[in-house]
Amino acid sequence: MLKPVTTDIDALKTIDERLRWLSAWTIHHANHIRDNDDGLKVGGHQASCASMTAIMAALYFHALGQNDRVAVKPHAGPVLHAIHYLLGTQSREALENFRGFGGAQSYPSRTKDRIPVDFSTGSVGLGVAITLFASLVQDYLTAHGWLDEQDRGRFVALIGDAELDEGNIYEAIIEGAKHDVRNLWWIVDYNRQSLDATSADRMFERFDEIFRSCGWRVVELRYGKKLQRTLDHNAALNDWFEQLSNAELSALHYQGGAAWRKRIEADLGKKAGSFLKEHDDAALASLFTDLGGHCMETLVEAFDAAQDDVPTLFIAWTIKGFGLPFAGHKDNHAGLMNPTQLVALREAMGVREGHEWEPLEGVGDNARPAVEALVERTRIAREKRTRSFGTVAVPHLLAPTGEEQSTQAAFGRILLDLSKAGGDLADRIVTTSPDVTVSTNLGAWVNQRGLFRRSETPDVFAQAKIASAQKWGGNNSGQHIELGIAESNLFLMLAAAGLSGDLFGTRLFPIGTLYDPFIARGLDSLNYACYQDARFLLVATPSGITLGPEGGAHQSINPPLIALGQPGLRHYEPAYADELAAMMEEAFRLIDDPAGESTYLRLSTRSIVQIERRDDSWRDGALRGGYWLREPGPNAEAAIVAMGAVMPEALAAWEELSEDVPGLGLLAVTSPDLLHRGWTSAQAARWAGERKPSHIERLLSPLSPNAGVVTLADAAPASLSWLGGVLGHRVAPLGVEKFGQTGSLAELYAAYRLDGAAITEAVAELLLPA
Numbered sequence: 001m002l003k004p005v006t007t008d009i010d011a012l013k014t015i016d017e018r019l020r021w022l023s024a025w026t027i028h029h030a031n032h033i034r035d036n037d038d039g040l041k042v043g044g045h046q047a048s049c050a051s052m053t054a055i056m057a058a059l060y061f062h063a064l065g066q067n068d069r070v071a072v073k074p075h076a077g078p079v080l081h082a083i084h085y086l087l088g089t090q091s092r093e094a095l096e097n098f099r100g101f102g103g104a105q106s107y108p109s110r111t112k113d114r115i116p117v118d119f120s121t122g123s124v125g126l127g128v129a130i131t132l133f134a135s136l137v138q139d140y141l142t143a144h145g146w147l148d149e150q151d152r153g154r155f156v157a158l159i160g161d162a163e164l165d166e167g168n169i170y171e172a173i174i175e176g177a178k179h180d181v182r183n184l185w186w187i188v189d190y191n192r193q194s195l196d197a198t199s200a201d202r203m204f205e206r207f208d209e210i211f212r213s214c215g216w217r218v219v220e221l222r223y224g225k226k227l228q229r230t231l232d233h234n235a236a237l238n239d240w241f242e243q244l245s246n247a248e249l250s251a252l253h254y255q256g257g258a259a260w261r262k263r264i265e266a267d268l269g270k271k272a273g274s275f276l277k278e279h280d281d282a283a284l285a286s287l288f289t290d291l292g293g294h295c296m297e298t299l300v301e302a303f304d305a306a307q308d309d310v311p312t313l314f315i316a317w318t319i320k321g322f323g324l325p326f327a328g329h330k331d332n333h334a335g336l337m338n339p340t341q342l343v344a345l346r347e348a349m350g351v352r353e354g355h356e357w358e359p360l361e362g363v364g365d366n367a368r369p370a371v372e373a374l375v376e377r378t379r380i381a382r383e384k385r386t387r388s389f390g391t392v393a394v395p396h397l398l399a400p401t402g403e404e405q406s407t408q409a410a411f412g413r414i415l416l417d418l419s420k421a422g423g424d425l426a427d428r429i430v431t432t433s434p435d436v437t438v439s440t441n442l443g444a445w446v447n448q449r450g451l452f453r454r455s456e457t458p459d460v461f462a463q464a465k466i467a468s469a470q471k472w473g474g475n476n477s478g479q480h481i482e483l484g485i486a487e488s489n490l491f492l493m494l495a496a497a498g499l500s501g502d503l504f505g506t507r508l509f510p511i512g513t514l515y516d517p518f519i520a521r522g523l524d525s526l527n528y529a530c531y532q533d534a535r536f537l538l539v540a541t542p543s544g545i546t547l548g549p550e551g552g553a554h555q556s557i558n559p560p561l562i563a564l565g566q567p568g569l570r571h572y573e574p575a576y577a578d579e580l581a582a583m584m585e586e587a588f589r590l591i592d593d594p595a596g597e598s599t600y601l602r603l604s605t606r607s608i609v610q611i612e613r614r615d616d617s618w619r620d621g622a623l624r625g626g627y628w629l630r631e632p633g634p635n636a637e638a639a640i641v642a643m644g645a646v647m648p649e650a651l652a653a654w655e656e657l658s659e660d661v662p663g664l665g666l667l668a669v670t671s672p673d674l675l676h677r678g679w680t681s682a683q684a685a686r687w688a689g690e691r692k693p694s695h696i697e698r699l700l701s702p703l704s705p706n707a708g709v710v711t712l713a714d715a716a717p718a719s720l721s722w723l724g725g726v727l728g729h730r731v732a733p734l735g736v737e738k739f740g741q742t743g744s745l746a747e748l749y750a751a752y753r754l755d756g757a758a759i760t761e762a763v764a765e766l767l768l769p770a
């Protein structure tokens, strides 16, 4: 990391003012000036921006180094845009179109914004935690020789104080402590206000304790220089000020100088000494708003003093809406200045009417050169990096041999074979799991490739010669990152590792494993990873009531529906090991393809007889969402459609029924998600004049228009029942709609109607004349 440079404090203060103006103006313009055809509220957060402009000026124009990466508090997005506008990397047009179609996004977005956004934010708490995992990925890359020392940076999160209530932050710092995570600055905009009101009193003392106990340094930036000097010299005033509650402090900030005077007179009387005589009302207001997070000298000093790699939490005291007419008001979160207030602010900031968008409007001739020089220096440091794709050759993956296999065991074998064969892909795979490494069949891979630890950790059991199938020693060349049981952390780890190409220019192939039902525990983090186009392979196993004796708490039902509605994530559910090998190969290819996406494999522990293949013709269909395992006859009156681990039941039913139902087909669905996407996008293409049937339309077209279709999945039946809508076939959907329970497969399949009898009955009913 570079040594801090000496920066002109006055120039930084000017930039702070410009950011406050430009962010407020951008929001004002979108709400009050731009045409609004539909009358929808546009919105924006002028108060949340104003409370951070000094912090962000000090950070971006002074403290950040070339390689540092920042997650910006979502509702301070306009400040980030204003920064890039000053730097020349954001256009006036995008700002004029803030919150409009194609304009600057409400909350910083890696994929939709044109400025370099290091991490998307929006769902509070997640942007904070991902910086920790990104720092861990940086350490991983350095340890593996993929990142030079001079290319390393610091990871910064700008956090709202109410955001600190999000539990995922604490899950992350606990995990971070285990991995001795470094190079983090988390900066809290401690404005004592949330969305609804003022926040709980003196929580910063608690945060202080929590972070310190996880190995963090906590730096509190309470007062600015001027206020600090005053309080240092007036013990009575200091004691009085310190005991004000959050609500009282905010209310006084809102009311201003006269209210401060009245309150001090009432509370302190003579004890205030000559203080009140020496300050008029305006001076009082200015003095008490001189908090640490608004004082440039304090911020610069604090950042300069934290140049080592110790993870640091800065708690910067601020006022929500600083410098704006609703500063401190508890209802100001979504508050917008009205046009009259805006004019008053414009005039106070020396901005001429009609010149509101000029980047350095209102900056005097004397101050201008220093500000311009600072902007110029900063510009060089904040260039947008290009994304890294297409760097790794993905070899053809072979299915493990074995007459009977489960997809979960096959997954472990494929990875093991890949590891043994070696090569670039194998070296770039990084696996991770929230304490279910062994039970999701990653064990053999870990034995081969080792645990990742920055410092050597011995395998005590192995050293003591205690027999174990699992090696559990770690060093800095290991390729498995062990996580505690916190599924949100798994997804944030996958998000950070899945952005490795973008953040560090080096592509990793992250694979995360967990039990299928527990996807729900980390769902927002999974969505967050997809939202910023992180690339990874998620392996969820075991799944469904096929898990039998493990019972209902572990038997997943709805993840295929989650996947069906989740952009950026492709669901595959193989029945056979050869399908799985093809899907893993495809998933790796998609990770390294600019137009790719992440993949979710839903696997099972049920060992089933593998299918005999005559050729490879199934493969293309399997990768596109489905293929006929048993071709239907022309104009067939019925078909069975099945997915995943229940394929033996579907095959047995097919054998039994095919004599009586001529032309009965059996369609193996490998991805309802892809079939559905293909169907809707073919429709959209037709509207644009392109006539090309989708994969599912082609698959179903041999069936008679009156055919009945029985769908079967060890999952919510809605995963497949929609297939009837494609060509208008009648559907009997079989699947799981009630919570599972313990039992043998035969018992459970019978009770939940996934067995041959259920399929036969459903086919019979569909074939009965109406």
Ligand SMILES: Cc1ncc(C[n+]2csc(CCOP(=O)(O)OP(=O)(O)O)c2C)c(N)n1
Residues within 6 Å of the ligand: 047, 048, 051, 073, 074, 075, 122, 123, 124, 159, 160, 161, 162, 163, 164, 189, 191, 193, 194, 195, 196, 320, 333
């Ligand atoms: C997960 C999630 N829940 C709720 C919200 C809605 N929300 C946006 S900002 C906010 C309050 C933020 O307060 P704070 O973090 O203190 O930020 P400030 O605006 O005061 O700087 C809430 C509840 C959200 N964006 N994300």
Ligand SMILES: [Mg+2]
Residues within 6 Å of the ligand: 160, 161, 162, 189, 190, 191, 192, 193, 194, 320
């Ligand atoms: Mg707040």
